[in-house]
Amino acid sequence: MTTSPLTELGLPAMRSGTEQVPAADGPQTSKEFTSDQEVRWCPGCGDYAVLKAVQSFLPDLGLRRENIVFVSGIGCSSRFPYYLDTYGMHSIHGRAPTIATGIATAREDLSVWVVTGDGDALSIGGNHLIHTLRRNVNMTILLFNNRIYGLTKGQYSPTSETGKVTKSTPMGSLDHPFNPVSLALGAEATFVARTIDSDRKHLTAVLAAAAAHRGTSLVEIYQNCPIFNDGAFDAIKSPETKADALIPLVHGEPVTFGATLEDGPSAGKGAKCLVRDEATGGVKIAATADVAATDIVVHDAHSADPTLAFAISRLTDSGYLNTSPIGIFRQVERPTYDDQAREQVATSRSGVSDNDTADQSARLAALIGGGDTWTIL
């Protein structure tokens, strides 16, 4: 886990996202996390890469398998839980965050994961997503964004670019798309990141940070649908274009990208960088050679104010994706809903035995026999 800003301020660090989840007895293998069910996504689907990454990552998490729960909604990605040998529920369209909220609030000893897609999380389930984020329930949400509806065979989604020609929009879609990262930041999510299905290393690092975060972690994963939206993320994946398209975000580092400068005062940095835009209050892309080193935006994921993170998120193309920031946009600490809900119950139960049934019965009798009573002999 990255250093806590509270620790830096000399305040006690918040607990890790998995602090109360029992640790595994010994080393685990990815095979132990693989269920016996045949994986049924289309050949070439980005979901395979994410599944492999998660199956490889879970042993590193070091938690007991029976204390991990994956919950999904409906859509291609929502088949995910069936392929992991943990506890899991494949629920109904858009509602996975609600079910995960119940699980996470009921049980502090579980590591709770939600697997969802752009249609599931942002269309039918948009309301649940924003409210889960603002409450900060301890769970990690993996939002597979392929910018299309796959399972219903190719209609445009809430992240599709305007003008998208699909089966349901032969003359082009009319809706302006959501930017999931901007949406999550607007909902004051405490952990917001974006990564790519094909970059196993980055994906795994983000998963680790997300799991360690106590609160709701939203991880948008750009995921290619080879059948209905092939190549949607080619610009940031292709070796020829990626340097200019992908804006890497690393906490504490100046944000630069593009071809590496060979010489000059900014040698070693990318040829492009982010600077504050005085005119809009946002950020804009500049040539690194043209600006003072001190003017380059230094990424601060731990800033309590989400304004700069939001400004950076706006550099994501809403049309075809030619440019996109990738990394952890925001990671701040805020008390979680579930911890506080359990705390209220625990405070109310102070002095009450958890296992004394006679005591429970006596207290129940006192409750129902309270108020103004009278006795008839």
Add this chain to the structure above:
Amino acid sequence: MSGSAKQVKQLDRVIIRFAGDSGDGMQLTGDRFTQETAAFGNDLVTLPNFPAEIRAPQGTLPGVSSFQVHFADHDILTAGDAPDVLVAMNPAALRANLGDLHKGATIIVDTHDFTARNLTKAGYQENPLEGDSLDAYALHTVDLTGMTIEAVKEFGLSRKDASRAKNMFALGLLSWMYGRPTDPTTSFLAKRFAKVPDIRDANVAAFKAGWNFGETTEAFAVQYEIKPAVMPPGTYRNITGNLALAYGLVAGSVQSGLPLFLGTYPITPASDILHELSKHKSFGVTTFQAEDEIAGVGAAIGASYAGHLGVTSTSGPGVALKSEAIGLAVMTELPLVVVDVQRGGPSTGLPTKTEQADLLQAMFGRNGEAPVPIVAPQSPGDCFAAAVEATRIAVTYRTPVLLLSDGYLANGSEPWRVPIVDELPVIDPDFATEKNHGSGDGAEFWPYLRDEATLARPWAIPGTPGLEHRIGGLEKGDGHGNISYDPANHDFMVRTRQAKVDRIADTIPLIEVDDPSGEAKVLVIGWGSTYGPIGAGVRRVRKAGYQVAQAHLRHLNPFPSNLGEVLKRYDKVLVPEMNLGQLSLLLRGKYLVDAVGYNHVRGLPLKATELAHAIGELVGQAEGIDIELGVWGEPTQKEHI
């Protein structure tokens, strides 16, 4: 404050209705009179009736709020059809309620608000207190507000604040008239207004002034006495349906050892269940006020999956929103209690009024074959036992259960004999802890391998090693629980889920028929809150000398196993309901019985008198005789009115 020199008359029962503007505190007044009456030992039933608007325009008909209390020296079943006494705090309250009174009823009017402006607002062309239009009633015109202001002037309140104590003056007057104990109300006021001594003292002073006015004025010549009712031994308290239901859920949690998790969204008339449960965290209760109805039930399902007692509470519109999630609970076979406090529909309908028109929604309101057990309480106090029973079924059979209360039960109250905790059923969650299929290294956990008796599947909660498994909305293969599209498997699983619900009939009581002579040809059968009016209607018919049988359903799905046989015993079956015939449809469809409906959807409980006539008519047809109900079919005439 006792010892009156005035004449005292004995009555066996009285129906009083307090009516005023929604800001006049009529619900509080009625509630206090009820508490005094409960403490005195009368049997009682109450009927609060208020508008959906929090503050409807003052002085208008839509703004009228009322509280009816029926109390007696014997056991009674309803809040009464027609008030014997109406307390009207303004012209609108008089106009809105006059039609419900029988001739001769007593009317006590606060004259203070009978101004030209208020009369116009209420739609009166002329002041009804001045003409002869109220000659058929025993009218008492009293300046309640004026006397209240006079009584509290020493406390230096503003005129507006002073006049607000008028409801306590009215309560004091009525308390004197019916010999109610005053201590409960004075201590209540002391507690309620402890932080504002002036307001506290003013209210107590107004209450006492009302009592003293009754005792001294010549306008009220008679005091009435209604002796305490004879009730079975036990400890009693007065309780509303929502409170009893909340307590029943806590009891279900204690008796099953499962922490209660309520996922819900505020909705009239169910919100008080959330309010109440949020106070009981010391019982391990978690209440989650979700962003919407769907999130409420979703979180409850998640909590159940995690090994808690998942509950969601709502009204009809909320059930509509939750229906897909309830289907998920049917498919995943997880315990879940869905509380539906029914109100007038469709759509937003009549939010503060009662109805029982969600039966078919509860029964069939989901996609696919999705059977859900249904339990319905029959009185406010019975909401407790019904909630415990719903919990028992949900946990034992791993199924969502619909608990159908209604607005009348929710807000109405009655004396309730507090149950003995040791006599409540013990509910065994019976969590799975071991693999259940194969042996040795090949042993596996099969989440859909069923209990032979109940057909319930094992409930393995996360954290249980070796039992990792996946469930979900897709059809699962019998036993192993993996996704299955096999046609024969789906057919089998659909039938098995139905069979599981049908088997609940093995553990519910047979329906009991109240047929004293055993010679009745007509059976009256109902469900839910119509128990009171049906019982009262049946009593009237019997008092007039005729035979009629009565039965009441607590379990609507599955029905008790002897129901078909019971229905076939009678020539005629009458089904009174506050809907257009939903139970009738189920009975006709399942048992091929020619059930006759008696249906009203007025947002109010059925009236016993009207029901008595409907029953009488059917008895007449069945026996081939003319029926004369006489006084028993009419509103009871009190000797004093």
